[in-house]
Amino acid sequence: xxxxxxxxxxxxxxxxxxxxxxxxxxxxxxxxxxxxxxxxxxxxxxxxxxxxxxxxxxxxxxxxxxxxxxxxxxxxxxxxxxxxxxxxxxxxxxxxxxxxxxxxxxxxxxxxxxxxxxxxxxxxxxxxxxxxxxxxxxxxxxxxxxxxxxxxxxxxxxxxxxxxxxxxxxxxxxxxxxxxxxxxxxxxxxxxxxxxxxxxxxxxxxxxxxxxxxxxxxxxxxxxxxxxxxxxxxxxxxxxxxxxxxxxxxxxxxxxxxxxxxxxxxxxxxxxxxxxxxxxxxxxxxxxxxxxxxxxxxxxxxxxxxxxxxxxxxxxxxxxxxxxxxxxxxxxxxxxxxxxxxxxxxxxxxxxxxxxxxxxxxxxxxxxxxxxxxxxxxxxxxxxxxxxxxxxxxxxxxxxxxxxxxxxxxxxxxxxxxxxxxxxxxxxxxxxxxxxxxxxxxxxxxxxxxxxxxxxxxxxxxxxxxxx
Numbered sequence: 001x002x003x004x005x006x007x008x009x010x011x012x013x014x015x016x017x018x019x020x021x022x023x024x025x026x027x028x029x030x031x032x033x034x035x036x037x038x039x040x041x042x043x044x045x046x047x048x049x050x051x052x053x054x055x056x057x058x059x060x061x062x063x064x065x066x067x068x069x070x071x072x073x074x075x076x077x078x079x080x081x082x083x084x085x086x087x088x089x090x091x092x093x094x095x096x097x098x099x100x101x102x103x104x105x106x107x108x109x110x111x112x113x114x115x116x117x118x119x120x121x122x123x124x125x126x127x128x129x130x131x132x133x134x135x136x137x138x139x140x141x142x143x144x145x146x147x148x149x150x151x152x153x154x155x156x157x158x159x160x161x162x163x164x165x166x167x168x169x170x171x172x173x174x175x176x177x178x179x180x181x182x183x184x185x186x187x188x189x190x191x192x193x194x195x196x197x198x199x200x201x202x203x204x205x206x207x208x209x210x211x212x213x214x215x216x217x218x219x220x221x222x223x224x225x226x227x228x229x230x231x232x233x234x235x236x237x238x239x240x241x242x243x244x245x246x247x248x249x250x251x252x253x254x255x256x257x258x259x260x261x262x263x264x265x266x267x268x269x270x271x272x273x274x275x276x277x278x279x280x281x282x283x284x285x286x287x288x289x290x291x292x293x294x295x296x297x298x299x300x301x302x303x304x305x306x307x308x309x310x311x312x313x314x315x316x317x318x319x320x321x322x323x324x325x326x327x328x329x330x331x332x333x334x335x336x337x338x339x340x341x342x343x344x345x346x347x348x349x350x351x352x353x354x355x356x357x358x359x360x361x362x363x364x365x366x367x368x369x370x371x372x373x374x375x376x377x378x379x380x381x382x383x384x385x386x387x388x389x390x391x392x393x394x395x396x397x398x399x400x401x402x403x404x405x406x407x408x409x410x411x412x413x414x415x416x417x418x419x420x421x422x423x424x425x426x427x428x429x430x431x432x433x434x435x436x437x438x439x440x441x442x443x444x445x446x447x448x449x450x451x452x453x454x455x456x457x458x459x460x461x462x463x464x465x466x467x468x
Contacts, residue, residue, distance in 0.1 A: 001355060001356060001359050002015055002016070002359065003015070003016040003055075003058065003359045004016060004359065004360055004361060005221075005251050005253065005361055005362070006253070006297065006361045007250075007251045007252055007253075008155060008229060008252040008253065008254050009154065009155050009249075009251075009252045011157075013360075013361060014251065016251070017250075018060070018220050018250075019218055019219065019220060019250065022059060022060055022061060023060065023061045023062075023063065024052075024055045024060040024061070024062045024063070024220050024221065025062075025063045025215040025216070025219035025220045025221070026048070026051075026052060026062060026063065026064045026065070026219070026220060026221040026222075026223065027064075027065045027066075027067075027207070027210075027211040027214075027215060027219060027221070027222050027223070028044070028045075028048045028064065028065070028066045028222075028223045028224060029066075029067065029207055029223070029224035029225075029228055029232070029233075030066045030067045030068050030069065030097075030111075031068070031069065031097055032069040032072045032074055032075065033068055033069065033070055033075070033089075033090050033093040033094045033097055034072065034074040034075040034077075034078045034089060034090075034093060035074075035078070035093060036093065036096055036274040036275065036276060037093075037096065037097050037100055037274070037275045037276075038265060038272045038273055038274055038275055039258055039265075039273045039274075039275055039278050039287075039302060040225070040257060040258040040265050041225075041275060042100065042104060042258075042275045042278070042287065042291065043225075043255060043256075043257075043258045043291050043296075043300065044223075044224060044225045044255045045066075045100075045101060045104060045106045046104060046106065046287075046288050046291040046292065047255040047291065047292075047296035048064075048066075048223050048253075048255070049104075049105075049106040049107060049406070050292055050296075050362065050364060050404055050405065050406075051221075051223075051253070051296075051362050052064050052107065053107075053403060053404045053406065054358050054362060054404045056403075057400060057403045057404060058359075062109075063109050063110070063214075063215065064107065064108055064109045064110070065108075065109065065110040065111075065112065065210070065211060065214050065215060066108045066110075066111060067111070067112050067113070067114070067206065067207060067210050068094060068097070068111060068112070068113045068114070069114055069203070069206060070090040070094065070113045070114050070115050071086070071090075071114050071115050071190065071200055071201065072203060073203075075089060075090060076189055076190070080188070086190055094113075096276060098111075099276070100275045100276055100279060103279050103284045104279070104284050104287065104288060105284060105288070105406045105409070110214050112210045112213070112214065114201060114206045114210070117206075117209055117210055117213065118192045118201065120209050120210075120213055121201045121205055121206065121209045122182075122192075122194050122195070124205060124208065124209045124212075124243065125142055125181045125182055125194075125205060126195060127243055128144065128181065128239060128242060128243055129142065131242065131243065132145075132148060133145055133148045133149065133239070133242040133243070134181055134239075135174065136196050137170075137172035137173070137184075138172055139170075139172055139184040140182075140184035140185070140196045140197035140198070140199060141172065141180055141182060141183055141184040141196075141199065142180070142181045142182035142196055143172075143173055143174070143178040143179065143180055143181060144178055144179050144180075144181050144204075144235070144238065144239050144242075145174055145175070145178055146163070146175060146177050146178050146179070146238065147174075147175060148242065149238040149239075149241070149242050151237075151238070151241070152234065152238050153234065155229065155230075155233060155234050155237055155252060156229045156230035156231075156233070156234045158230045158234070160177075163177035163231075164176075164177070164231075165177060165178075165179045165231050165235075166231065167179060167180060179202065179204060179231065179235050180202035181201070181202050181204075181205045181239070182194060182196060182199050182200070182201060182202060182205075183199050183200055183201070183202055184196075184197060184198070184199045185197065185198035185199045185200070203232065204231070204232055204235035204236055204239065205239065207232075207236050208236045208239055208240040208243075211240075212240065212244075217244045217246075217248070218244075218246070218247065218248060218249075218250075219248075219249060219250070220249075220250045220251060221249070221250070221251050221253055222236075222249040222251070222252055222253070223252075223253040223254065223255070224254060224255075225254065225255055225257070226254045226255065226256050226257060227257070228254070229252075229254055233252065237249070254297070255296045255297065256296065256297050256298055256299045256300070257299050258299070258300055258301075258302055259299050259300070259301045259302065260273075260301070260302045260303075261301070261303075262301060273302065281307075282307050282310075282311065285314060285406075285407040285408070286307060286310050286311045286314060286407075287307075288405060288406055288407050289310045289311075289313065289314045289405065289407045290306060290307055290310035292364040292368065292405055293310060293313075293364070293365060293368060294364075294365055295361075295362075295363055295364060295365045296362060296364070297361070298365075313372070314407055314408075316372075316375060317371065317372070317375050317398070317401075317407075317408065318408060318411060320375045320378040320379060320394075320398070321395075321398060321408070321411045323378050323379070323382065323383050323391075324378060324382070324391050324394050324395050324398070327382060327386050327387070327388060327390075327391035328388065328391050328392065328395065330386060330388070331388065332388040332389070333386075333387070333388055336387065336389060337385070337387075339385065340385055340387040340389070340390055343377060343381050343382065343385065343387065343390050344387070344389055344390050344393055346373075346377055347374055347377060347390060347393040347394055347397060348393060350370040350371075350373045350374045350377075350397070351370070351374070351393075351396075351397040351400065353366075353370045354367045354370040354371060354397070354400070354401065355367075357369075357370065358404065364404075364405070367401075367404075368405075371397070371398070371401045374394055374397050374398070377390075377394070378394055382394060398411075399412055423449075423454060423465055426445065426449070427456065427463050427464070427465055429445075430442045430445045430446070430456070430463060431462060431463055433445070434458075434463075446458075449465070454466075
């Protein structure tokens with residue numbers, strides 16, 4: 001079954017064909033590290049993580065780049081407001097960002113920082129100047145000449161009279177809608193030397209430079225939040241295609257906002273929820289489940305009730321795994337009844353529908369509904385029939401679900417640390433039983449542990465253990 005993906009450029013569903021067979025190259029815009037990342041950022045991180053996970057499940061080798069913007073107007077402003085060095089601010093909030101990614105189990109293959117690529121950025125800008133797409137202003141700032149790119153506005157569908165860049169209009173621009181590639185130095189700001197004088201990169205040039213540096217001149221998916229379509233991605237596309245002279249990105253993909261009481265999160269409304277706080281309260285699995293319970297292109301409204309419901313729904317899936325493990329531990333039967341075969345087909349059918357949904361623009365909402373159908377079958381039928389093959393099929397369906405959703409790793413891949421803690425507790429209980437001279441019970445525990453591949457080593461004072 002072919003994967004189809006909604007392309008913001010053209011606003012239609014398109015068949016997914018990678019530039020290089022079986023290799024999917026993806027660039028996702030990361031945060032500007034001047035404050036804590038919030039639950040809106042987390043939605044984007046998890047959405048594109050699920051997309052990359054599904055591509056891997058389907059056999060693609062995924063190369064995913066997600067940048068860190070570590071020099072920007074907002075960082076400089078924060079430095080001025082707090083009196084802290086800008087590098088201290090960047091280091092602090094970068095650690096918070098990386099920590100939240102790790103907790104959310106979001107995999108990034110390459111994590112470039114802007115300040116590590118100043119040389120490449122300067123070279124990129126210089127080439128744009130040489131090709132007549134950019135110009136140096138008297139101040140030493142460099143601007144992209146939007147009128148030299150005939151396709152400007154196609155990605156965002158924003159009309160020319162609305163091409164406001166969000167930058168202060170200065171007389172040195174040829175057009176009010178031209179945007180800065182290089183910003184001339186102002187006293188008190190960090191700077192780097194360039195052919196045009198001291199300064200620093202503009203926002204948009206960073207991602208063009210780093211994406212082409214690590215993924216090549218053309219790649220498959222460029223993603224980010226819907227708020228980046230204009231001007232950020234529009235400007236990236238203009239400057240990059242002006243430089244390389246051909247199509248740059250095959251599929252532009254954007255995730256919708258997280259809202260609170262149907263309003264977009266914003267600092268002015270005071271409704272920002274830091275992601276680290278949400279992780280502490282609900283945990284990574286519940287947050288991932290909640291994010292992915294809605295299609296990535298649909299807004300998702302935050303509420304305490306929604307997170308609690310997500311936790312309950314996820315727990316039901318986890319509880320079904322206990323039934324599956326119990327059936328599998330009993331071993332196969334010598335025969336299957338007709339009703340068992342019917343149930344097996346129901347599970348296979350729902351797994352196929354899971355893939356159909358994920359293959360249609362990564363529709364996690366519909367995909368999740370079919371997983372819950374399988375869970376219902378586990379509770380209502382497999383729990384009583386004890387059909388081994390049905391349990392095997394259900395186990396595989398939930399495994400594939402988890403490969404994409406990443407919410408049940410502990411059910412499938414228990415870590416050594418967790419196992420060790422459980423065994424240590426059992427050994428401690430056994431030691432107490434030995435002190436009480438209840439040797440028959442302690443010997444039974446030792447025998448059961450040995451059956452599980454764990455050998456208990458008794459000494460005069462205490463017992464230890466090792467895997468066989």
